[in-house]
Amino acid sequence: DAKTTQPPSMDCAEGRAANLPCNHSTISGNEYVYWYRQIHSQGPQYIIHGLKNNETNEMASLIITEDRKSSTLILPHATLRDTAVYYCIVRAIKAAGNKLTFGGGTRVLVKP
Amino acid sequence: DAGVIQSPRHEVTEMGQEVTLRCKPISGHNSLFWYRQTMMRGLELLIYFNNNVPIDDSGMPEDRFSAKMPNASFSTLKIQPSEPRDSAVYFCASSTLAGGNNEQFFGPGTRLTVL
Numbered sequence: 001d002a003k004t005t006q007p008p009s010m011d012c013a014e015g016r017a018a019n020l021p022c023n024h025s026t027i028s029g030n031e032y033v034y035w036y037r038q039i040h041s042q043g044p045q046y047i048i049h050g051l052k053n054n055e056t057n058e059m060a061s062l063i064i065t066e067d068r069k070s071s072t073l074i075l076p077h078a079t080l081r082d083t084a085v086y087y088c089i090v091r092a093i094k095a096a097g098n099k100l101t102f103g104g105g106t107r108v109l110v111k112p
Numbered sequence: 113d114a115g116v117i118q119s120p121r122h123e124v125t126e127m128g129q130e131v132t133l134r135c136k137p138i139s140g141h142n143s144l145f146w147y148r149q150t151m152m153r154g155l156e157l158l159i160y161f162n163n164n165v166p167i168d169d170s171g172m173p174e175d176r177f178s179a180k181m182p183n184a185s186f187s188t189l190k191i192q193p194s195e196p197r198d199s200a201v202y203f204c205a206s207s208t209l210a211g212g213n214n215e216q217f218f219g220p221g222t223r224l225t226v227l
Contacts, residue, residue: 038155043221044205044218099145100145104154
């Protein structure tokens with residue numbers, strides 16, 4: 001699976017949009033971009049995933065560049081409860097399994 | 113659904129003792145994953161099962177670690193003998209296998225401290 005690069009940390013103001021970047025320049029055509037987050041002392045939680053089209057759900061939006069070498073996770077109105085480590089993961093869909101390889105992630109601190 | 117259930121939530125033991133961590137996946141899920149998380153190494157996949165069969169155990173650190181999945185609703189991760197460097201939070205996760213675009217649901221984790 002392709003490697004991802006994320007900033008180690010970022011701050012965000014409560015109520016503002018949080019834009020979390022991720023670089024995955026070696027992504028292959030059959031690899032998806034997944035985002036998970038881990039709130040302190042909890043297990044990781046799935047947020048969203050996409051292949052090449054932009055995606056939106058109740059939690060966030062995912063914007064993938066046309067060349068698919070980078071993406072941005074957008075939390076539209078950050079709340080204090082969004083403080084967490086956010087992981088960008090690139091994974092191919094394989095019939096034999098669907099394991100995730102976590103990197104260092106971005107530690108997001110939402111400030112009042 | 114109660115989600116992925118792990119027990120115990122906390123375990124403190126002495127070096128050399130056997131430790132068994134337990135996991136009950138979400139009903140209907142046929143993939144199960146064991147992860148370990150430490151400050152130094154982050155979140156690492158140890159082993160995963162599909163339909164109760166171990167598929168990839170390349171992340172298991174050494175022979176002291178073993179994992180079993182005797183049926184679709186139960187898995188164990190055993191460390192024997194335990195060492196202080198095994199201290200970590202161990203997460204179990206489950207997912208469906210069919211379809212491919214399947215999210216993993218994580219349990220609350222077991223915080224293991226080996227003295």
